[in-house]
Amino acid sequence: MDIVFAGTPDVAVPALEALAESEHRIRAVLTRPDAPVGRKRILTPSPVKTRALELGLDVIEADRLRGDVITTLRGLDIDAVAVVAFGAIAGPAALATARLGWFNLHFSLLPHYRGAAPVQRALIDGVTRSGVSVFRIDEGMDTGPVLRRRELDLDHPDVAAALEDYARRGAPELVTALDELAAGTATETPQTGEASHAEKITVADARLDFTEPAARVIDRARGTSPSPGPWAELDGRRTKLFGLTPAPEITADADPGTLRTAQNAALLRCGDGWVHVAWIQPFGKPRMSAADYLRGHGEIRFDPNTDQGA
Incomplete structure (x- = not known):
């Protein structure tokens, strides 16, 4: 089929690469415009744009799917649009630009965790099994029928590891969905069961x-x-903690929020026990070993969290 690929961040790159190696013809890559990055706010192309240019593909940049970009898509005369984390909503005019429709690789087992942050919300909720879904985009929020789904473990140490894994494992599912569409063998199954939503993660x-x-x-x-x-x-200043893992063997007691050194490691007291902390990032400073930080500061105690809505 003649297709357009729409995506922006790193997690979309494996699917772009898989489609570039498939029998489908990528007529263009649709991505968000260059954006300022870092403290110096240097204008930087998206990871998808960078990879598309390396692959010799034409790039269309748009932050909204309206106006000239709709005209451009219509002129390409395409069969389908494959989407992975593009970052803008496709309305009726956009969806009508492809004969067979727009199809999205989503990082959850729909209808669970519809929305912008499915992996993040699932990890926060303590979910241990999730997966990927390829579905037809309609005018709802991730509500269209599902063509492919693959259940996967969600045992990763952080979002970055989970997204990298799901992006890699999800890419072949998107290719297969388009293969089946081209062959006329695709099965579209309406979503059933209780839906949940995954709103964008905030600092709170x-x-x-x-x-x-x-x-x-x-x-x-x-x-x-x-x-x-x-x-x-x-002490009233935001301090980040990374690499938290269980410490079930610790029996000492302390107030919640106490960070101390024991067994050559940094240990943090929680409501029912202790956790290991690998790294700490004090406000305005780079990340460093939590154990090294404590060697210079001794035992510390974080401020109580009085914001019940956080």
């Missing part, structure tokens, strides 16, 4: 509450690492 979502059980603290840290980064306040 990343705040740790050390009165919660250790498992809950670890899950929230996993679901917000590396960005925006799990944090708590220390």
Whole structure:
């Protein structure tokens, strides 16, 4: 088939590469415009744009699917659009630009975790099995019928590892869905069961509450690492903590939020026990070993989390 690929971040690159190696013809790649990155706000192309140009593919840049971009897509005379984390909503005019429709690789088992942050929300919720779905985009929020789904473990240490894994494993599912569409053998199954929603992660979502059980603290840290980064306040200043893992052998007691050194490791007291902390990032400073930090500061205690809505 003649297709357009629509995607923007790193997680979309494996699918682009898989489609470039498939029998389908990528007529163009649709991605978000160059955006300022880093403290110096340097204008930087998206990972998908960078890879598309390396592959010799034409690139269309748009932050909204309307106006000239619709005209351009119509002029390509395409069969389908394959989407992975493009970052803009396709309305009726956009969806009508491809004969067979638009098809999205989503990182959950729909209808669970519809929305912008399915892997992050699933990790925060302590979900241990999730997966990927390829579905037809309609005018709802991830509500279209499913063509392919693959159940996968969700046992990753953080969002970055989970997304990298799901992007790699999901790419062949998207290719297969398009293969079946081209052959006329695709089966589209309406979504059934109770839906859940995965809104975009905010800084407030990343705040740790050390009165919660250790498992809950670890899950929230996993679901917000590396960005925006799990944090708590220390002397009124936001301090990030990374690499939280269980420490079930520790029996010492302390107030929740206490960070101390024991057995040559940094240990953090939670509501029902301790967790290991690998790295700490004090406000305005680079990330460093939590054990090294404690050697220079001694035992510390994070401020109580009084924001119950965080």
